Structure formats: structure tokens, C-alpha cells
Amino acid sequence: MKKSLGGRPLLFPTPVLVIGTYDADGKPNVAAVSWGGICSSDPPCVAISLRRVTHTYANIVAQKAFTVNLPSHDQVKVADYFGLISGKSVDKLAKAKMTPVKSTLVAAPYVKEFPLVLECRLRHTVEIGLHVQFIGEILDVKADEAVLNPNGLPDIKKVNPLIFDPATHSYFNVGMFVADAFSVGESLR
Amino acid sequence: MKKSLGGRPLLFPTPVLVIGTYDADGKPNVAAVSWGGICSSDPPCVAISLRRVTHTYANIVAQKAFTVNLPSHDQVKVADYFGLISGKSVDKLAKAKMTPVKSTLVAAPYVKEFPLVLECRLRHTVEIGLHVQFIGEILDVKADEAVLNPNGLPDIKKVNPLIFDPATHSYFNVGMFVADAFSVGESLR
Numbered sequence: 001m002k003k004s005l006g007g008r009p010l011l012f013p014t015p016v017l018v019i020g021t022y023d024a025d026g027k028p029n030v031a032a033v034s035w036g037g038i039c040s041s042d043p044p045c046v047a048i049s050l051r052r053v054t055h056t057y058a059n060i061v062a063q064k065a066f067t068v069n070l071p072s073h074d075q076v077k078v079a080d081y082f083g084l085i086s087g088k089s090v091d092k093l094a095k096a097k098m099t100p101v102k103s104t105l106v107a108a109p110y111v112k113e114f115p116l117v118l119e120c121r122l123r124h125t126v127e128i129g130l131h132v133q134f135i136g137e138i139l140d141v142k143a144d145e146a147v148l149n150p151n152g153l154p155d156i157k158k159v160n161p162l163i164f165d166p167a168t169h170s171y172f173n174v175g176m177f178v179a180d181a182f183s184v185g186e187s188l189r
Numbered sequence: 190m191k192k193s194l195g196g197r198p199l200l201f202p203t204p205v206l207v208i209g210t211y212d213a214d215g216k217p218n219v220a221a222v223s224w225g226g227i228c229s230s231d232p233p234c235v236a237i238s239l240r241r242v243t244h245t246y247a248n249i250v251a252q253k254a255f256t257v258n259l260p261s262h263d264q265v266k267v268a269d270y271f272g273l274i275s276g277k278s279v280d281k282l283a284k285a286k287m288t289p290v291k292s293t294l295v296a297a298p299y300v301k302e303f304p305l306v307l308e309c310r311l312r313h314t315v316e317i318g319l320h321v322q323f324i325g326e327i328l329d330v331k332a333d334e335a336v337l338n339p340n341g342l343p344d345i346k347k348v349n350p351l352i353f354d355p356a357t358h359s360y361f362n363v364g365m366f367v368a369d370a371f372s373v374g375e376s377l378r
Contacts, residue, residue, distance in 0.1 A: 002306065002331035003341075009233040010330050010343065011307070012259060012350040013202045013363060014226060037203060037226030038355070039238045042319040044198040047236060049228045070201060076367050081374030096377055117191065118200070126315055128324065130231040135317065141199050142191035152192075153356040154199065161201040163352075163363060166227070167342040169371060174202060174352060175364030178265050182358060185270030188285055 032083030221272030
């Protein structure tokens, strides 16, 4: 018998994504969000949700572009700070001594110090409720060489991304390899 | 200098979600997906993406409802099997000896043996490309008593959910507590 907990935004895991944008004057901003995820393979797309009151919301509406940056485990203090306050009156990047890099593909900056970034062009805007969902086409994935595996793809343990736990409002990291996908279940076929 | 990897659907972490649906005849089906996540706090909503060819896609279109079930680490074989084949010709639940339970809130079944489930009513359908995104309002979250923390909310380490790594097509589990959110970054303010 399962216990009913009511309707609430709860899922494990949710990611820790730092969204990079420019405002109308070209000033870079970053904000941390956990409501998001991949939503399409072809074209490759990622969805993120923002409240209308945020600086990032206004920036995406204006520029029709954003980056999704994945902080590493040891950058948790900076990632959390990027979710604590609004960039309307503070230069969060300067305060955290992080470096915005202008994307050559979209009108948005990514963060040099984060190991993995997605450069996205806005494709869809979905009005849901408190949050508006922005769906961006991933035009490029950029990664630090140090986090690549021998096949040239990002190694999840080297990126060492953060996980947000919406039940206790805390961060976790990625644990151990469990099994190969599209393989371990073959025995049940 | 970051290395360009091209546009691809890559993000860490992505979840392992088992979607429960009924077909037009009321036959239960389950399918594993990793393209999804929370997309709104109020109303609480979750987004999942499906290809049009899938049985689950047709079921959600017909019933306008679905459940999102979170398998635990030790249920990886079943979760992977639910993503390997279509439910059009096979009763995956029976084959895996798992039990569908009819939701009293929506026209969809959840899986008794999975520790955490969300019961969702379809609110939005977004045509993206290969995938169609379904946004469901989370009418209730149901959890096994054994996975609750002292505050009555699901404990991420007790649920022990799976993580999908889209770079290597493998599963990981959740690791260690890193820090409290909306707190550890205060020192940078």
C-alpha cells in the first residue's frame, strides 16, 4: 500500500543546470535551474523552465538563445550561488570570479570554468503556469578535453555533475556504474 | 579551450522513468524513457518525450493520462527490459512479473513494485521533431512507506533511483550528499 503525498514537483534525479544568457544590452547573466531535461533526439533539444519574474526569462525572450552549463561537484558553491539571487542588480559571474565566453553560434554566453556546455537556439515556448518552458535546439555540445572518454564523449564520472534533490533541497553527486543500458534487460525478453 | 562535439542530446544526469498507460481496450503497458523532467512547480508538472511510433504515445493520446514510475537500483533489469521492446505485441508487465495498479485519479496504471510513482493528467502536447513532448500535471505522488524520511517525504537514497548516461548508454546510481541547496552558496553573496 503506497502512501499518498499529494501533487508536488518531485522526481529523482533532477539536474543542476546553469543557464547562460545576455540581456538586451549584451550583459551576461547566469542562473541555476533544476526543472529541465533532454526532450528530443532529432533535432537534439533540451527543455528548461523559468519563472516569468526572472532576469533569465526576460533574456531568453529577448535573445531567443541560451546555454546550458553543467557545473562539476567541486563547483557546488558557485552553482548554488547562481540560484540564490537575481542577476537584475548583481553581476553574479564577476562576484563568483567565473568567465563568460561569447558563443559563436547563438546570442548567449557559456561559462568557461564549467566542464560541459550546450549552446541552444530557442525553438518553442510553452506557457505552463508559474513556470514557462523554453525548448532549445542544441546546436553544439562543448566539453573540456579533460572530461572526455577514449571515444571522445564526456565521461559522466569525470564531469562529476551535481544532482538536485527536490525533496530535501540538497545536492548529491553521481554514484557507481550499475549496468549497461539496452542490454541488462535482455534476459527477460 | 573546449572541444566541439556537435549538436547531440546529451545531459547529465537524465532520469530513468517508467511510463504507465492503458491502451484503448484498457490493457496496461509500461515503457522506460529518459527524456523528461519536472517542468513546473505550480501546477506541479512533469514532461516526458515519446516517439510517435511507440505504443505509449498512442495510449497517452487516447487516454490523456499517464503515470511516471521510478524504479530502484535493484530493479535495473526490469527497467531496462521495459525500454527494450514495444508493448504492442507483448505484455511486458506479465513477462517481468510486475503488478499494474489502476490509479483512482487518472486513466493510467502505476507499477506496485516501484517505490515512487506520479499520477499525471495530460495538460500540453508539444510537437518537437522525432519526439513529442507530453506535459502532465502531477495530481498525486505515491511512495512506499519504506522509502520515506522522518519528514514524510521520499528519501533519495532509499528510493535509490537509476540515472541514465546518454553518452555511454549505461546506468548509474545516486552517490553521496554534497551540500545543502539555497545555502552553500550564501558565502559568495
